[in-house]
Amino acid sequence: MSDKIAHNLRKMFDLWRSLQLHTSMSFRATVFRRSCSLVLLLAWIGAPAAHGQLKTSPIAFANEDAITTTLVTAPNLAVGSGSGSGAPVQWLKVEFHYGTTALVTKDYPYVDSIEFKVWVEGVDPFAPNTTQPSGKGVAVALTGSVTYINVPMARDLYGVFYVSSAVLARYSDRVEDFDRKFDVHVEAYVGGVLVDEVNKNKEADPLKWFVPLKVVPDLVYRQDQCPFIVSDPDRYPMIKPTPAP
Numbered sequence: 001m002s003d004k005i006a007h008n009l010r011k012m013f014d015l016w017r018s019l020q021l022h023t024s025m026s027f028r029a030t031v032f033r034r035s036c037s038l039v040l041l042l043a044w045i046g047a048p049a050a051h052g053q054l055k056t057s058p059i060a061f062a063n064e065d066a067i068t069t070t071l072v073t074a075p076n077l078a079v080g081s082g083s084g085s086g087a088p089v090q091w092l093k094v095e096f097h098y099g100t101t102a103l104v105t106k107d108y109p110y111v112d113s114i115e116f117k118v119w120v121e122g123v124d125p126f127a128p129n130t131t132q133p134s135g136k137g138v139a140v141a142l143t144g145s146v147t148y149i150n151v152p153m154a155r156d157l158y159g160v161f162y163v164s165s166a167v168l169a170r171y172s173d174r175v176e177d178f179d180r181k182f183d184v185h186v187e188a189y190v191g192g193v194l195v196d197e198v199n200k201n202k203e204a205d206p207l208k209w210f211v212p213l214k215v216v217p218d219l220v221y222r223q224d225q226c227p228f229i230v231s232d233p234d235r236y237p238m239i240k241p242t243p244a245p
Helices: 003-021 027-035 038-046 165-170
Strands: 059-061 067-073 090-100 110-124 138-152 157-163 184-190 193-199 214-216
Touching: 059 184, 059 193, 067 184, 090 110, 090 165, 090 184, 110 157, 110 214, 138 157
Parallel strands: 138 214
Antiparallel strands: 059 090, 067 090, 090 157, 110 138, 110 184, 184 193
16 A cells, blocks of 8 residues: 555544544534445545646635635615614625636736635524434535626635525524534636635535535525625625626
């Protein structure tokens, strides 16, 4: 057995032990633990990384803290005295950090269009057929997408998604789970081709934690689909306009 294979075996064994010992980890970790078999283990050892930047990618996610999640208070857009619903509510803000690569040149310092897709881990505590060790809930992946246009040549570029307070309450026992516990996966597409992808956590993820989860689509919003349309107007590229019906 080569030193490289032995090293990879030790890493996978350590990861397996950590998942066995720490049952309070996220649902992604639970799915990973259940799915990991000897066949998949050997395939992972002999195969290259299952995700990462395409060599011909005009963009790349940041190496550190590419995805950050925070709970933020929605701006009050009510008009008139006495308007509003009372106490402020918190939304989940998912911001991702990326930049253009050497493929974007001074002769044409823009990427015409980049589509970003997102998967946000959650749990449906009311699902009848539980998949969780606790006996409560089914692991889900909340999804959404945004397309930015005329993205300039720059090292530090940002994009953003939001999840409403109502969705946070529906798909978690505690709102704080979305900021502290659940994972997030973001993919970038140029011309319909996947060019880079990143997870909020820094673990190797050859099985893609979100693939086996129950998908709940269109509950992760673009900035122009929620009250945060008025926030940080110059921080993010222009969103591709939605065609008129």
